[in-house]
Amino acid sequence: MLSMSRRKVGGWFNRSLPFWLILPTILVLLVTQVYPGIYTIWLSLQARQPTGWTFVGGNNYKRLFDMGQFGESVGHTVVFLVGFVVVTLVVGFLFALLLNRKLYFSGLYITLLYIPWVIADIIAGLVWRLLVVPDYGLLSGITQNPLFFPPNGLSILTAVPPRPWLGAFPFPPAPAMIYLIMASAWRALPFITLLLLAAMQTVPSEIVESSRIDGARGWQVVRFILLPLMLPTLVVALFSLTLSGMNGVGMIFSLTNGGPGTSTEVLSYLLYSIGWTQREFGRAAALAMLIAVVNWLLILGTLRVSRVEERGA
Amino acid sequence: MHQFLIMRRHWERWLLNALLILICMVVLLPVATTLLISFKREEDVVRKPPVLFPCDTPTRAFDPTACRWSLEGYERVLAPKPTGGWPLGFVLTGNMFRVYIPNTLLYATTSSLLVVTLAGMAGYAFSRYRFRGHRLLMSSILAITGVPLLTNLLALYQMGVDLRKAQLPFYDDRLLIIIVYVGFYLPLSVWVAKGFFDAIPRDLEEAAFIDGCSPLDALGRIIIPLAAPGLMSIFLLTFVNVWNEFIAGYLLIAKNEFKPAMFGLYDFLSQNIINFQVIAAACVLIALPTVVLFLFTRRLFFQAMVEGAVKG
Amino acid sequence: MKRLWSLSTFIVLIALVLTGCVAPAPAGSTPQAGADAGAGVKDFVTWYQYDQNNEDTKSDERVGNEYIRKTIPLFNEAFKGKWNWVNQPKAFDKMGTELITAVQAGGDVPDLMHIGNSDLLAFYQNGTVQDLTEWAQAQPWFKDLDPNSVTACQGPDGKLYCIPVAEAPQLVFVWKDRFPDGYPTTPADFMKQAEALKAKGLYAITFFGSTDYDGEGMSRFFWTAISSFGGKLDDGKGVMTLNTPANVAAIEFIREIVTKGYAPEIVFAGKFQEEEAFKDASAGSFPTGIFGYRYVNPLTAPSGKKYEKKNEEDMLDAIAAGDVTLAPFLAAEGQKPGCNNAVSAFTIPTGAKNVDAAKDYINWIMGAEQNPAWVLGPGGGFPALKSIQSAESFQTPFYKEAAKVVAASNCHPWYGSLERRQEAQKLIVTTIYKLIKEDPSADIATTLTAAEAEYNKGN
Secondary structure, eight states, rough: OOOOOGGGOHHHHHHHHHHHHHHHHHHHHHHIIIIIHHHHHTTTTTETTEEEEEEEEEETHHHHOOOHOOOOOOOOHHHHHHHHHHHHHHHHHHHHHHHHOOOHHHEEEEHHHHHHHHSSSHHHHHHHHHHSTTTHHHHHHHHSSTTTTTTTTOOTOOOOOOSSSSSOOOOOOOOHHHHHHHHHHHHHHHHHHHHHHHHHHSHHHHHHHHHTTTTTTTTHHIIIHHHHHHHHHHHHHHHHHHHHHHHHHHHHHHHTTTTTTTTTHHHHHHHHHIISSOOOOHHHHHHHHHHHHHHHHHHHHHHHHHHHHHHHH | OOHHHHHHHHHHHHHHHHHHHHHHHHHHHHHHHHHHHHHSSSSHHHSSOSSSSSOOSOOOOOOOOOOOOOOHHHHHHHEEEEEOOTTTTTESHIIIIIIIIIHHHHHHHHHHHHHHHHHHHHHHHHHOOOOOOEHHHHHHHHHHHGHHHHHHHHHHHHHHHHHHHHHHHTOHHHHHHHHHHHHHHHHHHHHHHHHHHSSTTTTHHHHHTTTTTTTHHHHIIIIHHHHHEEEEEHHEEEEHHHHOHHHHHHHHHHSGGOOHHHHHHHHHHHHHHHHHHHHHHHHHHHHHHHHHHHHHHHHHHHHHHHHHHHHO | HHHHHHHHHHHHHHHHHHHHHHHTTTHHTTGGGGEEEEEEEEEEEESSSOOOEEEEETTHHHHHHHHHHHHHHHHHHHTTEEEEEEEEOOOOTTTHHHHHHHHHHOOOOOOOOEEEEGHHHEEEHTBBOOHHHHHHTTTGGGGGGGGHHHHHBBBBTTOOOOOOEEEEEEEEEGGGGGTTSOOSSSHHHHHOOOOOOHHHEEEOOOOSSSSSSHGGGGTHHHHHHHHHOOSSSBOOSSOOOOOOOHHHHHHOOOOOHHHOOOSOOGSSSSSTTTTTHHTTTTTEEEEGGGGGGGSHHHHHOTTTTTSOSSTTTHHHHHTTSSEEEEEEOOOTTTOOOOOOEEEEEEOOOOOOOOOOHHHHHHHHSSSSTTTTHHIIIIISSSSSGGGGGGGGOSHHHHHHHHHHHHHSSSEEETTTTOOHHHHHHHHHHHHHHIIIITTTTSHHHHHEEEEHHHHHHHH
């Protein structure tokens, strides 16, 4: 197909049209994203004295690494991300498999399953908290019953993590962390399910049919036909989940507040805590820079994968 | 044999439906519980052990005639006051409906309209033209979203203050927050919009050019009508995102009467830490508009989500 | 067809949104309506955690809300033609940060803010508040202030950065019937009675044990316990000293309470849910701030008697009826019961536009006519003015008993000379939490040494 810029159409205005179309977007982004980003870099090298900002070089970064809580938060972040991504992808894939069958009510199911995504993370956190409030929450009624969790029952919001298996790495996680992962997955599931379902539906049914005729059983179809064909989408889903898991703080904010103790305190929550409750904006900016680097790596990964996909298609 | 296969199909279908219904129920359980709590009385909220329905009597575990439903939670959020006048005979004096939700509605609508306009323009340009720096620009637009929102706020806050000091005649915090929201949700929307334009065959425009249309004419007469559902889905997506956003709205707006609904929820938390029925009612009231909006426009939602994820 | 459908939805949506926006517009401007009343009247802006527009009679903050609502007209009447009081309610756990960022960025600041003393140092370091030393010393009420409360308002440079109005010491609310031999006075006695209660399926104590609100627990039970063992958290020069024999003994004591099950699990749930265990008398005692009486209701006494007005009167009634008594915390041998003393105070932020009004307001509140109402309302404790302590409002059974308890205790702020209070608070509370709950076998001394080293690195 001919690229349009090579065609001679209209005068100067028409030729520079793409520029004018993109300009407003770029201006808005410069103001709301680029400038604040640069400001954050500057801020990460400053500390506040009663007289004003003073340059402290890498001191904010050094103090960040000195914090015992920083190392712990890295561990919690890794546990959270792995749990969140794996649970969401696996359950989302299973849901998509179910919904991919031609059923009369598929539309209704999809709609119902989608509702959690529309609910704000702050509200979702509250909603899940109401379920496990010690003594009064509906789920607490079950988990705190010694019949199900001997010997004393389990109060999700206050139970401490088991002794870690590997040094200080917080695994196995605290019940609250597992619950947080479930709640976060609950909110991310609709999106992932839909994404995987869409990808699944692009797999030509002839391929699936012919493989069945060749004698492939259910899981073999999934393993050898669906998974390889859906791989790019799965990777995109993986990156986008990691990205949103890395930066989401609203759910923790209303569900656990980082507790019990610090067992659900991930990096993004630590950032909030240092910046907006300890009011050390310089150190918070330093942490923000570290998170930003991780984010950029993730985005780079997504871009690479989607480019591969484009070329493949 | 054939008969058997049909039988199996039949059973399988029943099984699948049952399974999906079960899944839906489990997934919606937290929402349902919150709804139930919001209609309970305080005494039933703090029961040990908890009860799902406040319908038990000393003699029976469940008696539908003895249910103690209550609107207390909603009354305390809405704070209705009788006026005896038009149109309803009462006014809602609670800050939630008097101040916060109208603000959120304003922010969500305006910023979504702006996002749709800007993303539509940029997405069209990226989709239809190849120029130097095309890929770089697209990639940087996406990369921009990597800076965590929380610290961006420090600079944005500073900016807001400078603007306030400049005393521009038309400026207030509402303008700032709208521009900030546009900036937050624009990058991904540009990608989504480009995807939608890519899906529209170029032959149509080619034909229009041959008929003597200018690119702008072609855009207005052919592309935009065809892309309307896509743009609409961007609108909805941004709308819901802005509606649900908390921290920027909380920190960037100085005047209480400009603060959004999520702040209102926070307000309720700090004033009613242990009154779960009030908190639940506030949650329901704030989430209701987006859920209803979604139920009516779900197809468009699905479109934008998938498009955004696959391309982005 | 499909396009038509989506188009019509769109139109309906826009229509809905527009009507939604038009209707409430006039309502939004009401708070400022008084501003134009008469020429020459200037606005006087305050930040409180209380909201005069919230008329919910069951809100947790109804006492403060109602006070502000009633007092605004009184103030505007007293300064008619001069000042117009505009109160802007702020969330209690965010207002400090909001003020700091507002001053740093040169944003809109109030003319006066109601603060607790634990925020003061962050304000001092960030240059957020004005030095009030000279002005305050020239005022007639200054000499009448309790010296302790003045100290709490001083920055490290000895200057006065806030004006104390009320003091809220910590004390213990006790269900009398749960402790037939009286509330224990020594750790050993406490353990004995706690064991007896445990045998009956009851808990001896409930307290703020979570790490919630970035370590709010510090100023509550944790400091009460540590200081009752003679412990200290600093060396008087800004260096944190956690690993001391007294601190270790105090943490061992708390650890024993937790591991032996003398406190309910809900202690660690955060969001003030530990109060629930006292409300139904399943826990026999509750060390907290004196202001706690407002929030802990409705109550059910051990006898089954119910106090169900669902407001602050429940606790006062229970005290008047003798079901609940107030007591100092126990103390280690040779020590006085310790407690944290929080001061409720006024500050004038840097960049306040109407400092004169703020000063008029402070003088107004410091007068004998207004002071008791403020202390009973937003203050929630004892008056910082010694002469007001004998006022009629403070001669109720509750206040008389509380005064006796406070006289028997040694109350001072937990942070001593520590300068980065928020950071210290979170670090210490997290450390204590780990020692008493998460890892009850960890060595207390080593863990404390590690924590103090981490803090002191930042000095």
